[in-house]
Amino acid sequence: MTTSSDFSPVKIYVPVGSLGVGIFPEEVEIALSRGPHAMAMDAGSTDSGAAYLAKGVSKNNRRAVKADLELLMAAQKKASIPILIGTSGQAGGDLNVNWTRDIVLEVAEELGYAPKIAVLYSEQSPQIVKKKLAEGKISNLPPLGDLTEETIDKCLHIVALMGPEPYFAALEAGADIIIGGRTSDPAVIGAFGLWKGAPPAACWHAGKVSECGGQSTSMTTGQRGVFIEIHEDGFDIEPLAPEAKATVHSISGHLLYENKDPWRLTEPGGVLDSTNSKYEQLTDTKVRVTGTRWEPKPYTMKLEGASGSLFQTIMIIGITDPNVLAEPQVFHDRMVSVLNARALSATDAEEGDFHISVRMYGWNGVNGVPPPPDTPRPREIGAMCVITAKSQEMASEIAKACNPYFFHMPIRDGLELPSYGLAFTPADIDRGPVYQFELNHVVSVDDPMELVRMEFVDVAAVRENVDA
Amino acid sequence: MPKVSEVCRQVRSKVAGPFWVTMDLMFDSQESYERYCQSPALSAENIGRIYDVDAAKVMHFPVPNLHVLKISYPRKMPQGGVEERDLHSGQQYTYIMDLELG
Numbered sequence: 001m002t003t004s005s006d007f008s009p010v011k012i013y014v015p016v017g018s019l020g021v022g023i024f025p026e027e028v029e030i031a032l033s034r035g036p037h038a039m040a041m042d043a044g045s046t047d048s049g050a051a052y053l054a055k056g057v058s059k060n061n062r063r064a065v066k067a068d069l070e071l072l073m074a075a076q077k078k079a080s081i082p083i084l085i086g087t088s089g090q091a092g093g094d095l096n097v098n099w100t101r102d103i104v105l106e107v108a109e110e111l112g113y114a115p116k117i118a119v120l121y122s123e124q125s126p127q128i129v130k131k132k133l134a135e136g137k138i139s140n141l142p143p144l145g146d147l148t149e150e151t152i153d154k155c156l157h158i159v160a161l162m163g164p165e166p167y168f169a170a171l172e173a174g175a176d177i178i179i180g181g182r183t184s185d186p187a188v189i190g191a192f193g194l195w196k197g198a199p200p201a202a203c204w205h206a207g208k209v210s211e212c213g214g215q216s217t218s219m220t221t222g223q224r225g226v227f228i229e230i231h232e233d234g235f236d237i238e239p240l241a242p243e244a245k246a247t248v249h250s251i252s253g254h255l256l257y258e259n260k261d262p263w264r265l266t267e268p269g270g271v272l273d274s275t276n277s278k279y280e281q282l283t284d285t286k287v288r289v290t291g292t293r294w295e296p297k298p299y300t301m302k303l304e305g306a307s308g309s310l311f312q313t314i315m316i317i318g319i320t321d322p323n324v325l326a327e328p329q330v331f332h333d334r335m336v337s338v339l340n341a342r343a344l345s346a347t348d349a350e351e352g353d354f355h356i357s358v359r360m361y362g363w364n365g366v367n368g369v370p371p372p373p374d375t376p377r378p379r380e381i382g383a384m385c386v387i388t389a390k391s392q393e394m395a396s397e398i399a400k401a402c403n404p405y406f407f408h409m410p411i412r413d414g415l416e417l418p419s420y421g422l423a424f425t426p427a428d429i430d431r432g433p434v435y436q437f438e439l440n441h442v443v444s445v446d447d448p449m450e451l452v453r454m455e456f457v458d459v460a461a462v463r464e465n466v467d468a
Numbered sequence: 469m470p471k472v473s474e475v476c477r478q479v480r481s482k483v484a485g486p487f488w489v490t491m492d493l494m495f496d497s498q499e500s501y502e503r504y505c506q507s508p509a510l511s512a513e514n515i516g517r518i519y520d521v522d523a524a525k526v527m528h529f530p531v532p533n534l535h536v537l538k539i540s541y542p543r544k545m546p547q548g549g550v551e552e553r554d555l556h557s558g559q560q561y562t563y564i565m566d567l568e569l570g
Binding site: 046047048049050051141142143144249252253256257258259260261262263310312355357359365366367368369386388434435436437438440 | 482483484485486487488490492525527529531533534536538540542543546547548549550551553554555556559560562563
């Protein structure tokens with residue numbers, strides 16, 4: 001790492017809010033003309049749920065991720081500046097990382113060049129997490145309580161959130177492309193500047209503001225890119241789309257987005273404090289940010305774990321029956337009670353083995369709370385029955401037992417047998433596991449690399465293997 | 469008394485990690501912000517009651533320069549659970565839009 005005395009401004013191109021969302025080729029050209037030192041972005045987050053960590057799959061489709069990599073790697077080849085990718089494959093588990101690595105190799109082959117590729121893994125075995133727990137190195141974050149071995153065992157995959165240090169190690173080794181596992185978004189974007197000795201507060205704040213690409217600008221979409229320049233007092237940020245603007249309002253407002261606390265962000269090794277940040281409109285399109293503070297703290301990494309130990313089967317009906325529309329809540333309550341009774345009488349499942357919920361879309365499907373009594377009757381209702389059980393077989397068995405009741409239950413006795421609107425046959429859909437995040441804990445480490453494994457991919461060797 | 473929807477230019481909600489929800493009430497003017505930011509209708513007790521969470525865990529962050537009141541609260545159930553209905557918590561703000569601010 002260089003020292004701050006010989007520091008000169010660092011320019012980072014953040015092409016997109018998340019790799020695979022769709023980079024605009026014209027923006028890459030504009031960015032390259034401004035002489036960036038690195039390209040950095042994340043490729044995922046926890047927002048879309050635990051499935052991607054649990055299954056080790058990407059949320060974005062392969063062709064779209066490859067299309068973005070084609071643009072960036074062509075730029076890498078042309079400008080000889082590194083590409084840093086955090087949280088590869090949506091969740092940053094080893095499977096997600098390897099999936100991304102293979103696409104990078106494919107693109108390198110197609111572009112006919114051999115970049116130096118570093119891969120950073122931060123997936124943790126249950127044994128390691130248990131060892132850290134036994135050593136008292138793991139503490140909980142609210143609202144969760146203390147971690148138990150049982151919770152660790154429930155997780156299909158566990159990752160530790162990396163800071164920028166593993167990226168320093170890869171850059172130090174001369175990596176052209178860094179494919180990172182789960183990483184703090186601001187860390188991957190701030191990493192190059194931090195490595196060059198730029199002020200930590202500016203690097204982290206710039207990383208935070210540009211983690212969703214152009215979303216912090218007037219474009220308000222993560223599909224656009226931004227250009228950041230980190231200098232000794234702070235950083236400047238500007239969008240790349242010619243019609244877009246960064247404004248004091250858009251940039252300062254972005255710290256609100258998806259953050260519990262808009263002022264203080266806990267990151268590996270410190271807290272980013274924007275309480276006294278100053279925002280200045282430099283040009284029509286560019287904003288300067290100064291005054292942010294970085295408070296170093298003992299180094300911790302956040303743990304994320306995903307489980308999938310329960311299973312669901314769903315059924316959907318459409319209802320325009322006026323008797324039901326007149327009293328949706330009565331219908332809902334009767335249906336839940338009838339289905340529960342049916343599950344107990346017609347299957348081997350016992351109380352506590354399963355859960356049935358009926359979601360009345362068009363009435364109160366989104367939160368399930370009974371609406372006020374004066375709520376107008378809906379025009380139609382889409383009802384989804386969600387059956388959860390300890391195995392897929394049991395959920396499926398219960399759905400089949402409930403099937404005639406869900407599709408034909410009259411709102412009260414004595415009415416003709418109704419048949420609600422079905423779109424599919426068979427009507428019951430096995431949905432698979434219920435993927436949930438289980439961990440909200442941090443682990444203390446002595447060294448930022450302690451829980452990280454760095455590997456280099458020898459492109460030439462991979463090619464020989466493929467050819468052989 | 470005006471409703472939240474009448475004094476805010478925008479209100480949004482989103483998950484802040486799998487265990488928290490955060491809402492941003494963007495008031496339409498400095499005057500509205502100053503007048504209603506501390507309304508009892510937006511108190512921890514009331515927000516806790518509406519979202520069925522412990523009031524002691526509801527957090528308020530006034531952001532005067534943006535005329536924004538940020539309210540964060542723990543998710544009643546972790547994201548993606550058995551009874552999940554709003555994975556991004558992106559619809560949760562709608563349940564405070566009709567609150568009357570005193």
